[in-house]
Amino acid sequence: MQEAIIRGAEFDRLDMDRVPQFLTRLVTxxxxxxxxxxxxxxxxxxHPRLIPHSADDLVDVVCDNAEAQWLAARLEAFSPKDRKLVLMLTSGFxxxxxxxxxxxxxxxxxxxxxxxxxxxxxxYG
Known part of the structure; x- marks a missing residue:
């Protein structure tokens, strides 16, 4: 688009009376x-089909739940916050x-x- 304007401005037989109409039409x-x-x-x-899905991928959720259940059985030595986090994950949060x-x-x-x-x-290696 810019090239066309530059070429038009350099055109030696440019009709200056028509430039305002041309610019008005171009801007419009x-x-x-x-x-x-x-x-x-x-x-x-x-659009409903274009809205992104949940950030939680189903495969990640399933793997996280399985891993969380395995972890929950071995949580005695962990902090209460860590235990709560893993237990919430095993519960499906x-x-x-x-x-x-x-x-x-x-x-x-x-x-x-x-x-x-x-x-x-x-x-546990």
Missing amino acids: RLCVDEARHNAIVKKMAS TRKEIAEELGTTPQGTHSALYRIRKKMVER
Whole structure:
């Protein structure tokens, strides 16, 4: 688009009487294109098939639950907070729900689970 404007400005037989009409039409088209684009983005953002699924992947949830049950059987030596986190996971709570209950973030919950896993590997190999 810019190239066309530059070429037009450099055209030696440019009719200066028609430039205001050309620029008005150009700006109008750009505004219409922008409005269409924004309408499509807005429509897509509210379309039910395009809304992202839960951050918790089903495979991760199943693996986390199985691992949490294994951990729960070996939690005697862990802190009350760690035990609560693992027991909530075995009960089917999502990371988001656990985070809300414990007053952390889902990433904080993920990190806490990682630390618990690491402790378990150190103890049980």
